[in-house]
Structure formats: C-alpha cells, structure tokens
Amino acid sequence: MTEPLLDPRLQRDLDRIWSPEPGWRGVLTNVNHTDIGKRFMIAAVVYFSVAGLLAMLIRAQLASPRSAFVGPEIYGQIFTMHGTLMMFMFAIPMFEGLALYLLPKMLGSRDMAFPRIGAYGWWCYVFGGAMLLGSMLVGKAPDGGWFMYTPLSSRTYTPGINADIWLLGATFVEISAICAAVEIAVTVLKLRAPGMSLVRMPLFAWYMLATSLMMVFGFPPLILGSVLLEVERAFGWPFFDPTRGGDSLLWQHLFWLFGHPEVYIIFLPAAGVVSTILPVMARTRIVGYGWIVASIFALAILSFGLWVHHMFTVGIPHMALAFFSVASTLVAVPTAVQLFAWIATLWQGRPELKLPMLYLLGMFSVFVMGGLTGVMLAIVPFNWQAHDTAFVTAHLHYVLIGGFVFPILAGIVHWLPHVTGRARIPRLGEAAFWLIFLGFHATFLLMHLVGLMGMRRRIDTYDAAAGWTAINLLSSVGAFVMAFGFALFLADCVLQRVVNRRSGQSPWGGTTLEWATAVPPRSYNFASLPAVSSRDPLMDEPRMAVRLARGGGYLAATRYGWRETLGVDTTTGRILQIVVLPGSSALPILLAGATGSFFLFMLAGLYGLTPLSLVLVVAISWRWAWTTGSTSEHGELPAGLGSSVPPHFETQDTPGWWASIFTLSANGTFLASLIFGFAFLWVVAPGWPPPACLGPIGTETAIAILASTAGSASLAVARRMVQRGSLGNAIRLGAAAAAGMGVALVAVAAIAFGGTLPIVTDHAYAAVAAALLAYVAMHLALAALMLAYGTARIGTGYVSPRRSHELAIIGQWTHYATATTLLILVILFLAQSCR
Numbered sequence: 001m002t003e004p005l006l007d008p009r010l011q012r013d014l015d016r017i018w019s020p021e022p023g024w025r026g027v028l029t030n031v032n033h034t035d036i037g038k039r040f041m042i043a044a045v046v047y048f049s050v051a052g053l054l055a056m057l058i059r060a061q062l063a064s065p066r067s068a069f070v071g072p073e074i075y076g077q078i079f080t081m082h083g084t085l086m087m088f089m090f091a092i093p094m095f096e097g098l099a100l101y102l103l104p105k106m107l108g109s110r111d112m113a114f115p116r117i118g119a120y121g122w123w124c125y126v127f128g129g130a131m132l133l134g135s136m137l138v139g140k141a142p143d144g145g146w147f148m149y150t151p152l153s154s155r156t157y158t159p160g161i162n163a164d165i166w167l168l169g170a171t172f173v174e175i176s177a178i179c180a181a182v183e184i185a186v187t188v189l190k191l192r193a194p195g196m197s198l199v200r201m202p203l204f205a206w207y208m209l210a211t212s213l214m215m216v217f218g219f220p221p222l223i224l225g226s227v228l229l230e231v232e233r234a235f236g237w238p239f240f241d242p243t244r245g246g247d248s249l250l251w252q253h254l255f256w257l258f259g260h261p262e263v264y265i266i267f268l269p270a271a272g273v274v275s276t277i278l279p280v281m282a283r284t285r286i287v288g289y290g291w292i293v294a295s296i297f298a299l300a301i302l303s304f305g306l307w308v309h310h311m312f313t314v315g316i317p318h319m320a321l322a323f324f325s326v327a328s329t330l331v332a333v334p335t336a337v338q339l340f341a342w343i344a345t346l347w348q349g350r351p352e353l354k355l356p357m358l359y360l361l362g363m364f365s366v367f368v369m370g371g372l373t374g375v376m377l378a379i380v381p382f383n384w385q386a387h388d389t390a391f392v393t394a395h396l397h398y399v400l401i402g403g404f405v406f407p408i409l410a411g412i413v414h415w416l417p418h419v420t421g422r423a424r425i426p427r428l429g430e431a432a433f434w435l436i437f438l439g440f441h442a443t444f445l446l447m448h449l450v451g452l453m454g455m456r457r458r459i460d461t462y463d464a465a466a467g468w469t470a471i472n473l474l475s476s477v478g479a480f481v482m483a484f485g486f487a488l489f490l491a492d493c494v495l496q497r498v499v500n501r502r503s504g505q506s507p508w509g510g511t512t513l514e515w516a517t518a519v520p521p522r523s524y525n526f527a528s529l530p531a532v533s534s535r536d537p538l539m540d541e542p543r544m545a546v547r548l549a550r551g552g553g554y555l556a557a558t559r560y561g562w563r564e565t566l567g568v569d570t571t572t573g574r575i576l577q578i579v580v581l582p583g584s585s586a587l588p589i590l591l592a593g594a595t596g597s598f599f600l601f602m603l604a605g606l607y608g609l610t611p612l613s614l615v616l617v618v619a620i621s622w623r624w625a626w627t628t629g630s631t632s633e634h635g636e637l638p639a640g641l642g643s644s645v646p647p648h649f650e651t652q653d654t655p656g657w658w659a660s661i662f663t664l665s666a667n668g669t670f671l672a673s674l675i676f677g678f679a680f681l682w683v684v685a686p687g688w689p690p691p692a693c694l695g696p697i698g699t700e701t702a703i704a705i706l707a708s709t710a711g712s713a714s715l716a717v718a719r720r721m722v723q724r725g726s727l728g729n730a731i732r733l734g735a736a737a738a739a740g741m742g743v744a745l746v747a748v749a750a751i752a753f754g755g756t757l758p759i760v761t762d763h764a765y766a767a768v769a770a771a772l773l774a775y776v777a778m779h780l781a782l783a784a785l786m787l788a789y790g791t792a793r794i795g796t797g798y799v800s801p802r803r804s805h806e807l808a809i810i811g812q813w814t815h816y817a818t819a820t821t822l823l824i825l826v827i828l829f830l831a832q833s834c835r
Helices: 008-018 023-029 033-062 072-107 115-137 162-190 203-235 248-282 289-305 318-330 332-348 355-378 380-386 390-420 428-452 469-498 544-549 587-604 607-626 655-684 698-724 727-753 764-795 805-830
Strands: 563-568 575-581 637-640 643-645
Touching: 033 072, 033 115, 033 469, 072 115, 072 162, 072 203, 072 248, 072 390, 115 162, 115 587, 162 203, 162 587, 162 655, 203 248, 203 289, 203 655, 203 764, 248 289, 248 332, 248 355, 248 390, 248 655, 289 318, 289 332, 318 332, 318 355, 318 380, 332 355, 355 380, 355 390, 355 428, 390 428, 390 469, 428 469, 575 637, 575 643, 587 607, 607 764, 655 764, 655 805, 698 727, 698 764, 698 805, 727 764, 727 805, 764 805
Parallel strands: none
Antiparallel strands: 563 575, 637 643
C-alpha cells in the first residue's frame, strides 16, 4: 500500500470502526462503498464477457448465408440476451460501480450517503442477474428482443416463461438502478468536502448528478411498462391488446420514454470520465467548465424529448414527425459543446500519448462517427429507408461503444493503479487497444454498408443471392479480432493485479481528491477530511495527502464508535452537520432476498404467496429504519479545525430528506406515465368507448379524499406538538392520522370491490382504472404504516423537538398519498362518463 505516514492511534481507531467483518459474514454484511463499487464493476465485466460471447455466436451465425450454426429459436434467445446483458447488466451497473467507488473519494467524504442502500442495490443486481443467466442454462432465456415489443411478447405469441423472466428480472435490476440514482444524487449534493461549493465540484460529480436525476425520471416508465405487461400476461388485463381496448404502441412509448434517455444515461458518465482524465493527460486544467456543466443539463433535458424518433415508421402525425426530427438534431449541440471543450483542453495543454489517451482519441473518432449517423437517422425520409436495417445496428454500436466502452476502458486504465496499488505492464495494453479499435471498425463500419444494401436487423439468416456474404464474413472476422483485443485487455488488468509492481501515490499526476487517499484506499478513505478552495485541490496543495493522513483536516478523532463524515449546504459547501453512517449489516441481503422472493413467486405462478413476500419486505424495512437515529441529545459536537455542528439526526436538512424527495420524484413519474397511458389509450386505441363504465363513486371518492386530507392535517399538527414538546398529544394525533389513511384505504377498496368497477379483463378502460386504484391503495397503506412507525418512534424517545427529521420525511409521503388520492379519484370520477 502506498500512503503517507498515518497517526497510528487514529489509524487503529478508524480501522476498528470502519473495517468490515472478516470471513463470509463480512462478505454478506459489508456495506462499504469501495467494496460494493468494486463488486459492481467486476460483475459488470463478467456480464460484458458473457454478452460478448453471445455476440460472437451472432457473428458466427451471420458469417455465411443459410447458416445452420444455430436455429431461429436459439438465435432469438442469443440476440435478446446479448442486448439485455449489455444494456441492463453491463452499461448501467458499470458506471454505478465506478460512481460508488470514486464519488466519496472525489468529494472528500468517507462513504456514500446510504451505504446500506448501496449494498441492497448490489444484492438486487446479483439476484436479478442470476434470474437472467439461469434462464440461459435451462433453455428458457427471453427471446422476444431486448426491447420486448408487443404483441410478440404477449402471452398469445410467447406462451412460455421466457418473456416473464425478462420482465421480472429486468425490473428487479431496475430497482438496483433507482437505489443507485438516489444515493448518488444525495451524496453529490450533501456529502462534500467543506468549501466545495457547486462551482468547485469536479466535473465527474456534475455528470453523475445529471445522470442520477435522469435515472430518477427515466426508469419509471419502463418499470411501469414491465409491470403492466407482466400483469397482462399473468392475469389477462388487456393494456396492450387492441382487441380489448389496448394498444401495442403504448409499450413502445413507455419503453422509449426510458430507452432514449438511457443512451445519454450511459454516455454522460463516460463523458465525465473523459472530462476527468483528459486534463490530466494534457497536463492542464479543463477548458470551459461552465459551458460543460450547462451542456450536461441541456443534454439531460433534451434527451427526454426524443423518444419518438425510434417510432418514425409507426404512423404518427406529420407534425409530430417534424417536432421530434428537429429535437433529435438539436441534441447534437450540447454534445458538440463538450467535444469542442475537450479539443480546446488538448490545444491548451501538452498532451502525453499514454494508454488512457489512446482510448480517449479512439472515443473521439468512434463517437463522432456515431453521432453523425445519428443526425442522419433523425432526418425522417432517410430514417424511413434505413429503419430496421443493419445501418441502425451499426449506428447504435458506434454510439454505445464509442460513447461508453472506450471511455470506460480509459477510466479502467487510469484508476486501476488506485484500486490495486500496482503499476501496469508496458505495451500489453497498447496491443489490446489497437486490436479493439481496428476490430471494431472492421465489424461495424462495414455493417453500415450492408444495411444500406437492404439487410434487415434481427434476422438469423439470409440468401446468398442478396450479395451480403463477403461483407458479413469480413464483419465477423473483425468481431473476433475485437474479441481478442478485449481478452488481451482483461489479461492486462489481471496481470497488473497479480504482478507486484507498486505504483506511486498518483502515477498520472491527477489533481482531484481521490489521489489524496492511500493507494489502494482504506475503508474510511481519509484519516481526516479535506477542505477545498478550488476545483483542482491537489494542484493547489500537492502534499495534501500527507496533511490529511496526519490528522490535519476535519473529523481527525473518533467518538462513540460512530462512522462519521460531514454534511454540507448543497450550494455553498458550508458545514451543516456530522452525518452518522450505519455499519455492516445483514439487512440489505435479507431485504433483497425478500424482494426477490416476490419476483420468483410471480415467475412460478405462485401468486397466493406474494403477500408473504410483501409482509417480509415491510418487516425488514421497519427494522432497517428502526436501527437509525438516537434516543439521546448530543447538541453541537467538535468537527475539527475549530468547527462544531450537530449530528444529522438533530437537523432538518438531512440526507434522508433529500432521498425522500428524489424517491417521490421517481414515484410521481411512475404515476404520470400511468396517467399518460390512460389518456393515450382513450384517444388513440381502437375499441373505445368501452362497453361498460365505472358506476357511481361519488360517496367513496368524497370519503377517501376527506379522510386522507384529515390524516395529512393531523400529522401537520402532530409535528407542531413535537416542536412544542407536547409528545403525548403528538402520539394521539399520529394515531389519528394513521386511522384517517386507513379509512381512505377502505373507501378506495369499496370502489375496487364494491361492484362499480367493470370486469378488468374485458377492456383496457377497466384495467387501467384498476391499476390507478391499486396505486392509490398502495400509497394509502404505505402512509398508514409510516404514520404508525412515526407514532411508535415518538413513544419510544427517538423523536424530540431537536430530533424530528423523521416526521418531515413521513410528512412528505403522507401528503403525497393525499395528493394522489385526490388526483386519481377525480380522474376516475370524471371518467365515469366514458361513453
């Protein structure tokens, strides 16, 4: 290990508090961000390797006409799993792992904001991926394409469990992604070094903040689509069946509302890697910091207005075609801003052609070519000609491999010495780069040509008379060359880990805070926390690592056995609180197991057992929350360097408050997507108006709205009672609030089961109405549980006038449940006149 000399007493105390437990128990209970991040990245590489092997099978099949290498059924599974593993199991988890590993170190923190959430996301990823890989081993892999278009993926045309495995496994993995998004956003906003205002944040943090917000708003439409399609397949609710008021295009809208932002969800973290490594390789500061930050968020916002350009051939109105065509070309502008800023940085500096720089130059050429073909596909007449051809496949790979894989390879080379503490072996990595670069162009540049010649994508064979044989053969040879390059790259990484050649503290001359930790890092990152005054702190203070290791920063002493880091003001970076983080715990794996049991019961058709899973989830979640907080007052505690601040549970602006906001934002997006689906089917789908409408629901609607509103009002008064120290009154009001939510839940259940709702399997109108009622009921039940929890916390001394932040979070969810009850029941009340 390369590190400055530590204060031995401080090192001993920090190791005792922060180190995971030894043995298998430590593996299962570890929540440290460094270890969880490395697990994500290693698993993502494994999935990338599996997906790469599947790609080789695809190229072997297409190398010659009328190939009998695999049959159509197996080819469908290979094709589907290749795309699924690359998009869901490699690309997003890879940058999640990189963010979990790097962000606390870059931001000057000891861990992520929610270590147990990170561990829970990891176990969800592991269990969801196991479902997908296990399906391949038993010959039941999904075979409807990684996009699962209906009606092909409906029960009529895919009668087995293949599609169910995709829907349930992918949804399980998406839970992991939402967890990572919330944790990343809160960490960037709250857990920074003192003095690190927003304008002093490293660009990688800006990229990850934008990416996490895109995930918060981009993933819920796909989760909704997966839920609706699984419910249709399992119970016959006709959301996508045009013979019963549904529409298969609704699936495409929901999928691409996620799918196109996902392209930029994948690209932006990779661009963050570029913006971090490039100035180091050019030996200068980044040019255009403010312009890059503005372009990041412009790109993030514009990406949500492009989804229909994947649907130009489905028959949408010409005005919509024009709008989305313009939007699809406009998105090139913020991308170009970043490219020109990178070029200007190279021009200003003195670039060194080291291995990370080779991958960055490869990224420039590949991604720009992919962007140009993207602009071509944004033009409607050309799109009509090239749609569903190999040209689109080639474009997709130029964008994703150029925009993500090449930067990630540069990032691995750049940060692997930080992970391992060892130096790379010369020349082996350069040989791997050239094999990957040349093999990639040989594979996909030729694919543009064969696409323009008319070769369709997603086909398993073709006739020799088509004239595509030579090009496909050369493309397949290029794919195998590229595969050898990736294998050599992996061998280089393994040898770097095995061969004992120590790297220096900062072998590339990096200027961000991760290079102020030990190499490889300790479980607590920093013996004492830094204060920063610029965007490049190590450029200003090259010996910062020595000062921090000797206790010259914040939190240079331990107390109460707490895992401590600092929470700051989101804008200025001013210290607000000492954030006390949880230690090792079995709760994440237990909660992931309970969550996974729900999906397994659904997959096996054991629907009657799913309530057992939900009970387990509630019980473990209750225990999880109960282990936080404190029953005693601490007041302001010394934070070092003359500062004193309270622990976070004695403040209001807590990481948990922010996490609740972001989770509710994802929740609201899910609801907005469901309401969009209702409106879309009402306006566009065939078979409307429905044969039967909702019966009279005025009384139940009024009771539910009044009861939930009374519950929210009771909680608001209870919070004021807590502030005044009247805890007995607060307990009674909390119980009344929970009862109000219970009454509202009974009123909603009366609508669903009282005979006013038409038969849900007859028409999409009734199916969507039932889905909306289920959403309301779930949130009323959740609000009642949270109110009961809050009341119990008051009664057991965890809540006091100083420690009332939990009630603020419960208030958010209670008010949200009330608002959605009002909104949805008013929509359904108006929808009674469906004819």
